[in-house]
Amino acid sequence: MCSVCLKEKRYFIKGYSLFNYKDNYIAKIIELIKFYSVFGLVGLLDHFKEEIKEVDFWDRVDYIIPVPMHAKSIRKRGFNQAVLIAKKISKIVRKPVCYDCVIKVRQTKSQVGLSMKERKTNLKGAFGVLKLKKDMKTVAIVDDVFTTGSTINEIAKLLSKYSIQSYFFTLASTPAMV
Numbered sequence: 001m002c003s004v005c006l007k008e009k010r011y012f013i014k015g016y017s018l019f020n021y022k023d024n025y026i027a028k029i030i031e032l033i034k035f036y037s038v039f040g041l042v043g044l045l046d047h048f049k050e051e052i053k054e055v056d057f058w059d060r061v062d063y064i065i066p067v068p069m070h071a072k073s074i075r076k077r078g079f080n081q082a083v084l085i086a087k088k089i090s091k092i093v094r095k096p097v098c099y100d101c102v103i104k105v106r107q108t109k110s111q112v113g114l115s116m117k118e119r120k121t122n123l124k125g126a127f128g129v130l131k132l133k134k135d136m137k138t139v140a141i142v143d144d145v146f147t148t149g150s151t152i153n154e155i156a157k158l159l160s161k162y163s164i165q166s167y168f169f170t171l172a173s174t175p176a177m178v
Helices: 024-036 039-053 071-077 081-093 116-123 150-160
Strands: 015-020 063-066 102-104 127-129 138-146 165-173
Touching: 015 039, 015 138, 024 039, 024 081, 024 138, 024 165, 039 081, 063 081, 081 138, 102 150, 116 150, 127 150, 138 150, 150 165
Parallel strands: 015 165, 063 138, 138 165
Antiparallel strands: 102 127
């Protein structure tokens, strides 16, 4: 975890990002998936099966939870890229996805371009619990990019109120934001 992140209270145990978002090819792949609906690119994760399986927390994870989008955003975009990634990861690590455990209850501004403080404020109270599983003790929250961790941390904080521990897995992470 970066030095900026270490200063913040974290509700997740730890996480793993497969790539560095500063890599222009990785950034372009994520852009093509997210904004141009090139869903086949999620299949590239099959080429990294061994690396993904080696992540040391999968054996403790009961469910995978994709970062939810607000219903209006899904209608506008037509899909949630975190769901596509979670489905692929689920097949690789053989853990079930809980699609309706956490929902985004409040529409928020895009996180792009916001400072760490603005990101935290923007997401405060944005998520809610819908249907938790009785056997859910530990989850892996899945998203496309980890920037400041505000999104994942807010979901992990929510889940911690139900005594659920959280890890995270993202396609990429960005260098520390200052």
